[in-house]
Amino acid sequence: MPTFLNDSPVFGPVQSRRLGISLGINLMPATGKICSFNCAYCENGLNEQRRTSNDYVSLDELEHALKKKLASMAANGTQPDVLTFAGNGEPTASPIFAQAVDLVRALRTVYAPAARISVLSNGMFADKPSVFHALMQVDDNILKLDTVDATYIELLNKPQGPYDVNERITTYASFHGHIKIQTIFVSGKLAGVSADNTGEVYVNPWLDALEKIDPQQVFIYTIAREVPIPTLTKVAPAILDGIAQRVRKRGLPVVVSY
Ligand code: SF4
Numbered sequence: 001m002p003t004f005l006n007d008s009p010v011f012g013p014v015q016s017r018r019l020g021i022s023l024g025i026n027l028m029p030a031t032g033k034i035c036s037f038n039c040a041y042c043e044n045g046l047n048e049q050r051r052t053s054n055d056y057v058s059l060d061e062l063e064h065a066l067k068k069k070l071a072s073m074a075a076n077g078t079q080p081d082v083l084t085f086a087g088n089g090e091p092t093a094s095p096i097f098a099q100a101v102d103l104v105r106a107l108r109t110v111y112a113p114a115a116r117i118s119v120l121s122n123g124m125f126a127d128k129p130s131v132f133h134a135l136m137q138v139d140d141n142i143l144k145l146d147t148v149d150a151t152y153i154e155l156l157n158k159p160q161g162p163y164d165v166n167e168r169i170t171t172y173a174s175f176h177g178h179i180k181i182q183t184i185f186v187s188g189k190l191a192g193v194s195a196d197n198t199g200e201v202y203v204n205p206w207l208d209a210l211e212k213i214d215p216q217q218v219f220i221y222t223i224a225r226e227v228p229i230p231t232l233t234k235v236a237p238a239i240l241d242g243i244a245q246r247v248r249k250r251g252l253p254v255v256v257s258y
Helices: 059-075 097-111 129-137 150-156 165-173 200-213 237-249
Strands: 010-016 020-026 082-086 116-121 140-144 180-184 187-190 217-221 254-257
Touching: 010 059, 020 059, 059 097, 082 097, 097 116, 097 129, 165 200, 180 200, 200 237, 217 237, 237 254
Parallel strands: 020 082, 082 116, 116 140, 140 180, 180 217, 217 254
Antiparallel strands: 010 020
16 A cells, blocks of 8 residues: 555544554644654655645634544444544644644543543654643553664654654653553665664663653554555564563563554
8 A cells, every 4th residue: 555645634433553443633734744753664655745735724623523523423323442643744743732632532521432532643742841731631642762773763763853862751751651652663774774673772772761761551563554665674573572572571561563
């Protein structure tokens, strides 16, 4: 499957590998991607391939679309397991992110009281007070940490502004356990150099960072669909299992997706 964009402001529901029946909330426009990272594995494509002149969705647009979708699901006797902030880029970069969390919490109470609220974020703005507070209000605060190696972050994630991984680790630890970490492991090449982050030089410092952060859960996964840079390849299940075992030995729960 080629890279794709999601509908906006609501997409799905889709069966998520990690989250169950997930109704997606996309604060970015449907016409392109807006992200503070530019990951080589992004299923939405590279930023430069997905430029858009449209803006983030408004709170009114989100309220209208989400009410309509939840009401139609309820009328069909279905409920989402989770309402997931994700979509075409970085949800916490939206100027209405905090209000959107409040709105989704209110609509969940009315239409889908059993559903969890999740945020999938690259964590770049997690220390901004309004974002931090909003992330504390959701059930699953799932933040990215693919590596703690600054050079590798520039190669794989390409932050689109200043990014200090040690500051990220400190911010992540300040959630005092109200955080889940997602990490992708990949192999192959990027820009002519190895892109493999499964070696000891990457895994051991990453495990040390996890211990400092002390998350509720760690998600590790690999490439599952087509990615924008085809020299990037997936990691074998046995390697992921070996890394997961080492996470467990550090006393942390881990879920693996192949
Ligand atoms: S943080 Fe997520 S949306 Fe942004 S480039 Fe990376 S994978 Fe894509």
